[in-house]
Amino acid sequence: MHHFPLEPDRAAMTEMGRLVLDRVVDRTDQLAARPATSPLSPRAEAELVESFLAPPPDRGGDLKTLLARLDEAADCALETAGPGHLAYIPGSGLYAAALAEFYNRAVNRYGGLASVAPALAALEESVIRWMARDVCGLPEGSGGLLTSGGSMATFSATVAARHDRLGEDLVGGTVYTTAFAHHSVAKAARLAGIRATHIRTVPHTPDLRMDPEAAAAMIRADRDAGLRPFLLVATAGTTDTGTVDPLPQLADLARREDVWFHIDAAYGGFFRLTARGRERLVGMEEADSVTLDPHKTLFMPFGTGALVVRDLAALHAAHDGTGSYLQDMAATGVPDSGIWGPS
Numbered sequence: 624m625h626h627f628p629l630e631p632d633r634a635a636m637t638e639m640g641r642l643v644l645d646r647v648v649d650r651t652d653q654l655a656a657r658p659a660t661s662p663l664s665p666r667a668e669a670e671l672v673e674s675f676l677a678p679p680p681d682r683g684g685d686l687k688t689l690l691a692r693l694d695e696a697a698d699c700a701l702e703t704a705g706p707g708h709l710a711y712i713p714g715s716g717l718y719a720a721a722l723a724e725f726y727n728r729a730v731n732r733y734g735g736l737a738s739v740a741p742a743l744a745a746l747e748e749s750v751i752r753w754m755a756r757d758v759c760g761l762p763e764g765s766g767g768l769l770t771s772g773g774s775m776a777t778f779s780a781t782v783a784a785r786h787d788r789l790g791e792d793l794v795g796g797t798v799y800t801t802a803f804a805h806h807s808v809a810k811a812a813r814l815a816g817i818r819a820t821h822i823r824t825v826p827h828t829p830d831l832r833m834d835p836e837a838a839a840a841m842i843r844a845d846r847d848a849g850l851r852p853f854l855l856v857a858t859a860g861t862t863d864t865g866t867v868d869p870l871p872q873l874a875d876l877a878r879r880e881d882v883w884f885h886i887d888a889a890y891g892g893f894f895r896l897t898a899r900g901r902e903r904l905v906g907m908e909e910a911d912s913v914t915l916d917p918h919k920t921l922f923m924p925f926g927t928g929a930l931v932v933r934d935l936a937a938l939h940a941a942h943d944g945t946g947s948y949l950q951d952m953a954a955t956g957v958p959d960s961g962i963w964g965p966s
Contacts (some may be wrong), residue, residue: 630809639686642686642687642690643690643696643947645692646690646846647718647721648718648919650694650697651716651718651721651902653700654704654705654706654716655706657702657707658702658707659701659702659705659708659709659783660701660702660851661698661699661700661701661709662698663698663699667712668699671695671696671699672699675912683872691734703715704716704922706729709807711862712862712890712919713919713922714920714922714925715795715918715922715923715924716920717923717924717926720830720859720922720923720924721924721943724787734747734960735959735960735961735966736949736952736959736961737955737956737957737958737959738952738954738959739952741955741957743748744955744957744959745957747769747960748766748957748958748960750769751766751767751768751769751931752765752766754767754929754931755767755913755917755931755932758892758893758895758896758915759888759892759895759907759908759910759913759915759931760895760908761908761910761913761932761933762933764776764935765931765932765933765934765935766931766932766935766958766963767912767929767930767931767932767935767938767963768929768930768960768963768964769927769928769929769960770928770929770930770964771926771928772807772916772925772927772928773805773807773887773889773914773915773916773928774807774810774811774926774928774929775930775964775965776889776914776915776916776928776929776930777805777807777811777856777885777887777914777930778807778810778811778814778815778965779930779938779941779942779963779965780811780814780885780912780914780930780932780942780966781811781814781815781817781854781885782815782909782942782965783799783912783932783937783938783940783941783942784853784854784883784885785815785816785817785853785941786913786937786940786941787883787934787940787941788851788853788854788881788882788883789851789853789928793816793817794851795815795821795849795850795851795957796818796822796850796851796853796854797817797822797823797845797850797851797852797853797854798814798821798822798823798853798854798855798856799823799825799841799842799852799854799855799856799882800822800823800824800825800833800855800856800857800858801824801825801827801833801837801858801868802824803827803831803858803861803862803863803864803866804856804858804861804887805858805861805887805889805928806888807864807887808856808887809822812854821850823841824843825838825841826900827838830866831861831863831864831866832866832867832868832869833857833858833868833869833873835869835872835873835876838855838873838876839876839879839880842855842880842882843880844877846880851881852880852882853882854882854883854885855873855876855877855880855882855883855884855885856885856886856887857869857870857884857885857886857887857890858872858886858887858888859886859887859888859890859891859904859907860888860889860890860891860892860894861890862890865890865891867891867903867904869906870886870905870906870907870910871905871906871909872906873906874906874910876953877911878909883911883912884909884910884911884912885910885911885912885913885914886907886910886912886913886914887914888904888907888913888914888915889916889919889928890916890919890920891903891904891920892904892907892914892915892916892920893915893917893919893920894920894923895907910933911931911932911933911937912930912931912932912938913930913931913932914928914929914930915928915929915930915931916928917929930963930964935958935963938963939962939963942962942963942964942965943962944962963965
């Protein structure tokens, strides 16, 4: 049995890397032939799951044995990257993205503070600017941050909207979305301190899109009742059916009623890179903030989300924080991504 030390030498690193690389290449090469669902029987699957609930061992074991066991776990899952997966929303599978993640984990640079790794922080900033301005059509000066997924992006957008429109007093703050919005929209509102009873479900038209007239009537009625409408959330590509809410009309409504206009484009946003998608997603350039999920339409690894906003100052005001340990961090011309989000 071969045990690898915590600090392996070059030969050991090469051997370990080859064992992993061979398995990844084999798995990727065979992706087209892989079943879309687990080949295990329910009983075998339950037994495998139970075995993985055991506590970790006290000592390390053989890497080949471990990799074979991990392959079992990976096979006991939906194959979201393969062509047999025709339902729901596809997942990752890009070999180049796997290599990039491997490199990133190995060099282990911290990009949250630009002064710690300025060039890598600039690389991340360039991607965010491209998403905000080239993909979504937001104006010069827009930007945002990469997140762990669409849910965290929507949460930060909700916090920014709340801070910008309600200030410190959250009483009466009211949010508007539809029955087809992703569940993270209502969850984000609750986590941001908004009462569940003040998260409004706007009626939809027969084509399952938000009804702008119904939204306008609901906002007016709530304001007349003493509530404080502050956030309208549209969806550009619902999880259920892929429908797109009427973005231009909802943008006009948000401006008239002075509420923050957020678009959950986690699924559909990157279709703006195509001619047909840009036509279908007209109005996204009018948003105050947009959720995007590179791990969907761009096939990046799971855990890759993004939030872009029109007004970076509003995002900063809602998330800013500091400490004495940051006092000597030099300015680099690239913003610290931590000032835009909860991290």
